Amino acid sequence: xxxxxxxxxxxxxxxxxxxxxxxxxxxxxxxxxxxxxxxxxxxxxxxxxxxxxxxxxxxxxxxxxxxxxxxxxxxxxxxxxxxxxxxxxxxxxxxxxxxxxxxxxxxxxxxxxxxxxxxxxxxxxxxxxxxxxxxxxxxxxxxxxxxxxxxxxxxxxxxxxxxxxxxxxxxxxxxxxxxxxxxxxxxxxxxxxxxxxxxxxxxxxxxxxxxxxxxxxxxxxxxxxxxxxxxxxxxxxxxxxxxxxxxxxxxxxxxxxxxxxxxxxxxxxxxxxxxxxxxxxxxxxxxxxxxxxxxxxxxxxxxxxxxxxxxxxxxxxxxxxxxxx
Numbered sequence: 352x353x354x355x356x357x358x359x360x361x362x363x364x365x366x367x368x369x370x371x372x373x374x375x376x377x378x379x380x381x382x383x384x385x386x387x388x389x390x391x392x393x394x395x396x397x398x399x400x401x402x403x404x405x406x407x408x409x410x411x412x413x414x415x416x417x418x419x420x421x422x423x424x425x426x427x428x429x430x431x432x433x434x435x436x437x438x439x440x441x442x443x444x445x446x447x448x449x450x451x452x453x454x455x456x457x458x459x460x461x462x463x464x465x466x467x468x469x470x471x472x473x474x475x476x477x478x479x480x481x482x483x484x485x486x487x488x489x490x491x492x493x494x495x496x497x498x499x500x501x502x503x504x505x506x507x508x509x510x511x512x513x514x515x516x517x518x519x520x521x522x523x524x525x526x527x528x529x530x531x532x533x534x535x536x537x538x539x540x541x542x543x544x545x546x547x548x549x550x551x552x553x554x555x556x557x558x559x560x561x562x563x564x565x566x567x568x569x570x571x572x573x574x575x576x577x578x579x580x581x582x583x584x585x586x587x588x589x590x591x592x593x594x595x596x597x598x599x600x601x602x603x604x605x606x607x608x609x610x611x612x613x614x615x616x617x618x619x620x621x622x623x624x625x626x627x628x629x630x631x632x633x634x635x636x637x638x639x640x641x642x643x644x645x646x647x648x649x650x651x652x653x654x655x656x657x658x659x660x661x662x663x664x665x666x667x668x669x670x671x672x673x674x675x676x
Contacts, residue, residue: 353382353383353430353431354382354383354431354433355382355432355433355448355507356429356430356431356433356510357375357385357435357437358386358421358422358425358426359375359385359386359388359425359437359438359439360390360422360425360438361387361390361397361400361421362391362392362396362415362418363393363394363396364396364439364440366440366473367439367440367473371437371438371442372387372400372403372439374442374445374564375443376403376407378443378448380446380448380449383435383448384430385405385408385409386409386428386429387409387439388411388413388421388422388424388425389411389412389413390413390420391413391414391415396439409428411424411425417533417536418438418503419532419535419536419539422503422539423528426513426530427527427528432510433455433508433510434507434509434510435451435506436508437504438504440566440568441564442564443562443563444562444563450558450560450562451466451507451558458554458556460552460554461553461556462511462547462553462554463506463507463509463553463555464507464557464558465499465501465505465555465556465557465558466505466558466559466560467481467482467501467557467559467561467562468481468482468501468502468563468564469481469561469563469564469565470482470564470567471564471566471567473568475564477564481561482501483561484499484500484501485499485557486499486558487556487557489554489556489557490548491545491548491549491597492597492601494541494544494545494555495545495590495605496604496605498540498541499555499557500544500555501565502565503540504563505562505563509553512547512553513530516543516547516550517529531543535586536578537575537578537581537583538586542586542589542590545594546593549593549597550593576617580610580613583609587602587605587606603637604636606636607633607634607636607640608633608637608640610630611630611640611647611651614626614633614655615651617629618658622658623657623659623660624659626651627652627655630651630655633648634648
C-alpha cells in the first residue's frame, strides 16, 4: 500500500490539470497514489487525465458533487496512511511530499502538516505574494481567526484524523461517510479544520517553505467574495453550534480578519469600492487587527483606496510593478 494518497478533484480545468498532475508525478517522494476524481465536468479534463499512463494514477468518475464531494469520494477510496489534497489548478514544489512525510513521522501528535504558499497567475508566474503563516503553537482560536493552512492544496493530513471527524451524509438517497461538508460550496476547508481543532486532540503545525503554488484566476470561483462570505457565515453558525465559547470569545476578530481577506481579494480583482467597504466593516468589527497586524491591514486599506480612485488598467499596472519590484 502507498504511504500517501493524493486526492485531486477535477472539474472543468482543462487549461491547468496537466500541469497539476505533472507537479505530483515530479515529487521526490515516490511512494504515493494519485486519485483523480472526475466530478462530472463537461470539458476535455477527463481525456487529459487519461493521457497520463503512470500506474500510480487512479481515475474515479462521478456526477458533479462539488469540491467537498469530490474530496470525500477520493478519501473514501484512499489507501495511504496520509492524505494530501491538491486542487487541479494548483502546483506543488517537487519536495513537498518528502518534507511533509518527514515532519509527520517525526511528530506523532501532529495530525495536519501544512506549508506556506506562493501565489501564481494563469501562466504559472509568481504574482509576488506569498502566504507565510504561523507554523508553531497553533490553537483553535488561531485557526478560527487566521486559518494558517491558507488553502486546500497546502495540507498533508493523517488518515486517522479524517476517521476521527467522519460523519454520515446523504447524497442522492445514498448515505456515505463524509469528511468535508458537501452542503458547502465555499469555506469547506476552514469548516473541516475547525471540526478537527474543536473535536479532536490532533495538532496543527506548519513547515518552512512555500511548497504550494496557489493559482489566482481572475473571475474564477474563488474571486466571488460575496458568495464566499455567505458560506463563511454558515461555517460560523455551525461552529457556534458545537463550540459556542469560541465564537463568543473570538467571533468578532475572526470576522474582521475574514473581511480583510475579502478586501485583499477584491483589490486584486480591481474592485476598489467593494474592497474599501470590506476594510471598513473589518475595522468596525475588531479594530484590534490594526495593532495585531498593522502592516497588512494598512496596505489593504491603501490598496482599496487606490483601486477606488485610479482607472482599473492603471491600478493593475501599478500593482504589477509593486509586486514585481
